[in-house]
Amino acid sequence: MTNKLVLIDGNSITYRAFFALPLLNNDKGVYTNAVYGFTTMLLRILEEQKPTHLLVAFDAGKTTFRHSTYKEYKGGRQKTPSELSEQFPLVRELLDAFNIRHYELENYEADDIIGTLSKQGQEKDFEVTVISGDKDMLQLVSKDVTVNVTKKGISEVEAYTPEYLLEKMEVTPEQIIELKALMGDSSDNIPGVPGVGQKTATKLLKQYETLDNLYEHLEEVSGKKLKENLTNHKEDAYMSRELATINCESPIEVSIDDLSYEGYSSQDVSSLFKDLGFQSLLNRIGAEETVEEIQEKMEEINFEIVDKVTEEMFTGDEALIIEMLSDSYHTAPIEGIGIANQEKAYFIPTEVAIESEVFKKWAEDAKSKKIVFDAKQSLVALLKKGIHLQGMHFDVLLASYLLDPSENNHDIPAIAHRMGIKSVLYDEEVYGKGAKMKVPGQEILADHLVRKTKALHLLQEKMEEELREHELYTLLKELEMPLALILAEMEHTGVLVDVPRLEEMGTELKRRLEEIEKEIYELAGEEFNINSPKQLGPILFEKLGLRIIKKTKTGYSTAADVLEQLEHDHEIIPKILLYRQLGKLQSTYIEGLLKVVDKESSKIHTRYNQALTQTGRLSSIEPNLQNIPIRIEEGRKIRHAFVPSEKDWILFAADYSQIELRVLAHIAKDEKLIAAFKSGQDIHTQTAMDVFHVKEEEVTSNMRRQAKAVNFGIVYGISDFGLSQNLGITRKEAKQFIERYFESYPGVKAYMDDIVQEAKHKGYVTTLMNRRRYLPEITSRNFNLRSFAERTAMNTPIQGTAADIIKKAMIDLREKLKDEKMQARMLLQVHDELILEAPKEELEKLKEIVPAMMENTVELSVPLKAEYAFGESWYDAK
Structure with missing residues (x-):
């Protein structure tokens, strides 16, 4: 069998992949588009080329031996985007997973490594294929070396043999460096001869064959300007030829024998693919075994598929999963119910559970403790079936979210794998993904669901310990879990639409x-x-x-x-x-x-994401009712369509006034800011007075508008550039605004500086209620990543505390309404605003209760202020 050597230009292919694909990032926020593009090409190479020997070569650094010839070599190139440079280590990690050798050599380029190895390959009678996006490599083409040049990004390649090169470019491989000598190469900053493009250079080489021969017959060249340029730039031409010539005698420390390729372990690669979020590529590597095959390899699990629910199944401390394959659980069916205690596990078909009085009694028993995954989903799903689930004392989804809000994948298998529990399959391995998603047979479904349910017991133990260690257990039990039940009721109730x-x-x-x-x-x-x-x-x-x-x-x-x-x-x-x-x-x-x-x-049942944002704020989807544009009247009018669900009821809206600025005053302990809020002064007018050095009566509406932009911008760590864009002023003016603001409020400046230092020291920041946000990029050498992390460190304690306050206010208000035996109920939460519906006769009581609950839910060094309005529609309640 012929030995097949494949040499890949790692830098070139990674660059091409980056610019060919839109920016993608995985669930950890890491950019992966270049790695993804590189991977698809690599898989195609392995499938089509079937190499016996393989190497990916990289450039070692910015300086090479060519710079000693010409300092400006590759000068003028734009700086590599940070979104790309941070992906090169991932490409190397990918190659390691594939068992593919990669190599770089100080002072040399990937081209030189490839050139040297392709020469060795020819000497050993290998069939050699070079893969690059760079046409410089065409000088390596020979009867034994094919150069595949990528085109259309990386989706297609053009295979150059000596014959094809001559047909396509009308030159031989040896003439490629002569071509570069004459026409130069702007991408590498190789000068060439001015006025000589590819067409002219090709014409000259067809006539004179080599650069030497051309200069020996320079007098014969027609065209005065061309001859003049060739004469004046002879040194440039010869230097350009030297720069463009690949060094095929580089002092590399690898030989072809080191590049033997035996293939890869699909297990190693699939593990990395899952980490990178490349689920769609799993079937390309043979990682998609049948569910039965995978389950057979796993430790057997004992469970019972029940056709009748009995009291003996419940010991009083069960794990419970209501399995639904869609996030849209308001409309999705329940596929089955999993119950597991320390001794036994059960799979209950949906109808068996719903029709069982024994199941209903256990589900509604508040004294029967239940470990659940997603209390909100579980409650909504069973409320639709007429069962009010109670007794949920630990929510694994919310626990996982609190432990690391930057993690995007909080489903049970992902959490279990992160916690070292490998007895659970990923959902997509069982159900498929996207259009291929389907419910498997009952045995497979039951096995998967019971494994997940049993995992909840193990997870609770591990997570509770970690939550307590990080002082997050109180946040889970006293804020997030009670809130989940309120949100479930709000989702289930829905809001009426005209x-x-x-x-x-x-x-x-x-x-x-x-x-x-x-x-x-x-x-x-x-x-x-x-x-x-x-x-x-x-x-x-x-x-x-x-x-x-x-x-x-x-x-x-x-x-x-x-x-x-x-x-x-x-x-x-x-x-x-x-x-x-x-x-x-x-x-x-x-x-x-x-x-x-x-x-x-005629109701809309929006769904609240409680475990999504890294600041702790709620978001709403299907539909997103938090995002209805209200800056233009036509947008505001849409709120006319949201109306009370009962006759003679009204909608009542209450929202916090400038809550984030009040939180900032408290956290920063800025005396002037605190005094302004305590005196009831309009904070934007006060800031305008301070920044513009004017009296209150001299503050114009434009000054107040600019002060407002500064106030809210400061909360988000705004830069002079960002403020200049917001206000349509110069960066210099914006910089002066910010400087004058910090002079006026030195406590805020001290807070901003201190919190960044604290984040660098601890690796995270916290809200007043101890919610954490990890910021690994805060010590990054990459300026953009580090700057974003610093702004996040400043903002998260403020925005996160504001989010925690309104969550606590919702819990307090719900309890108060229950204590007062009122019919009023919460319908929506839109960031700092709560919308309720209530009978008109409860209006006076609401005016008293709602602001009081919101303003007194926590004690800060400044007063919280809640304003309210009411009317026949959401529009009128504003």
């Missing part, structure tokens, strides 16, 4: 869009597709002659930030921006809301 009113709004919005469309056509002088950048660009920048801000590969950029800069240049621009805003309202909010309204009840 569907005809929403449809009417849609019709009105459509009519308004048609009007704006006509106005845009009149201003443009023709009709075109306003939503098409390809059509809009030429109208704005060619026909109307507006200044070009930015270009893209496909033409002119018409992105929102570009159009905003042109807003005062032509009256068509504000109309296009409004058209886009209204179009988004129509599609995302009007049509989007109508799609998710329950047909029978």
Whole structure:
């Protein structure tokens, strides 16, 4: 069998993969697009080339022996984006998992390593394939060496043999360096001869064959300017040839015998793929065995599939899982129920459980302790079946989230594997993923579900210990778990939507869009597709002659930030921006809301993500009711459609006033900020007075607006650049604003500095209620990563504490409403705002109770302030 040597240019392929694919990151927030692209190409190489010997070569550093010839070699190259440079170690880790040798040599480039090994390969009668995105490698082509050059990013390659090279480029392999000598190479900053491009260089080489021969017959060259350039830049041409020549005698410390390739362990690779989030590639490496095959290899687990629920099944301390394959649990069916205690495990088919009075009695018994995964989902799922689940005393999902909120995968198998429990399969190994997802046979389903349920017992023990160690146990038991039950009730209750009113709004919005469309056509002088950048660009920048801000590969950029800069240049621009805003309202909010309204009840049941954000804030999805745009009147009007669910009831909304700034005053212990809040002074007016050095009566609305931007910007660690963009001022002015702010509030400046140092020391920051956020990037050598972590360190204690306060207020309010035996109930939480519905006769009591509960839920060094409104709709309650 012929020995097959494959040599891969690691730098070139990784670069190409990075720029060919959109930025992707895995659940840990690590960028992976270059690694993913590199991996897909590597798998294709292994499948198609079937190498017996294999090496990936990398550049060792920025300086090579070529720099001693020409200091400007590769000069002018843009700095490697940090999002790419941080992926090179991952590519090397990937190669290790594949058992592929990788190598770099100080002072030499990957090209030189590849050139030297390809020469050795030819001498040993190997069939050699070189893979790169760099056409410099074409000088290595021979009867035994094929160079595959990537094109279209990395999705295709062009295989160069001597014959194909001659046909395609009209030169021989030996002439590639002569070609570079004449035409240069801007990507490597090789000068070449001015005025000589590929066409001219090829023509000269077809006539004279070599650079030496060309200069021996220079007088014969036609064209005065060409001859002059060749004469004046002879030294540049010879130096360029030297720079472009691959050194095939590099002093490498690897030989072909070291590159023998025996293949890889799919187990090692699949483990890394799962870590990187490359689930879609698992079947490419033969890692997708059948579920039966995988389960056979695992330790056998004893359980019973029950057809009748009996009291003997419950000992009083069970783990319980309500298995649903979709996150959309308001509409998804329950596939089965898993119950496990320390001795036995059971799989209960859904109908068997739901129809059993014994199961219902146990589920609703608050004294029967239950370890659950996702108390909120479990409660909502069973409430739909008429069972009010109680007695949940430990939630593994919320515990995992509190222990590390930066982890995106908090399902049971992922948590179990992180905690060293390997007896559980990943859900997608059992159910498949995406379009391939399906419910397996009952035996497989039962085995998987019982394994997960049993894992809850082990996880509770390990997690409780860790929570106590990190002082997070109280946060779980007294804040997050009680809140989960409240959120479940809110989700189950839903909020009523006036569907005809929403449809009417849609019709009105459509009519308004048609009007704006006509106005845009009149201003443009023709009709075109306003939503098409390809059509809009030429109208704005060619026909109307507006200044070009930015270009893209496909033409002119018409992105929102570009159009905003042109807003005062032509009256068509504000109309296009409004058209886009209204179009988004129509599609995302009007049509989007109508799609998710329950047909029978006319209610929307949004779903709250309690274990998602790293600050502790809640988010809402399906639909996202926290994001309805209210800056334009048309957006605010959508709230008209949210109405009380009972006759003679009202909606009551209460929200915290400037809670994050009040938290900042407390945490920073800034005396001036504290005094301003205690006196009831408008904080933005106070800041304007301090920053602009004026009296209260001299503060203009514009000054207050700028002060407001500074106040809220400070909370997010805003830079002078960010503030200048927000306010449309110069960076210098923005810098002065920030400096004057810190002069006025030195306690805030001290807090910002101290919290960053504390984060560097501890590796995390905490809220007042001890919620943690880990910041591993705070000591990164990468400026961008480190800066983001520093801003996060400043903001998280503030935003996270504000989130904790409203969560606690919800718990206190729920208890108060229950104690007072009121019918009022919470419907929605939108960041700092709570929306309730209640009978009109409870209004006076609500006015008293709701602000009191919100303002007194915690004690800070400044007063908390809650403002309320009420009315026939959510719009009226604002």
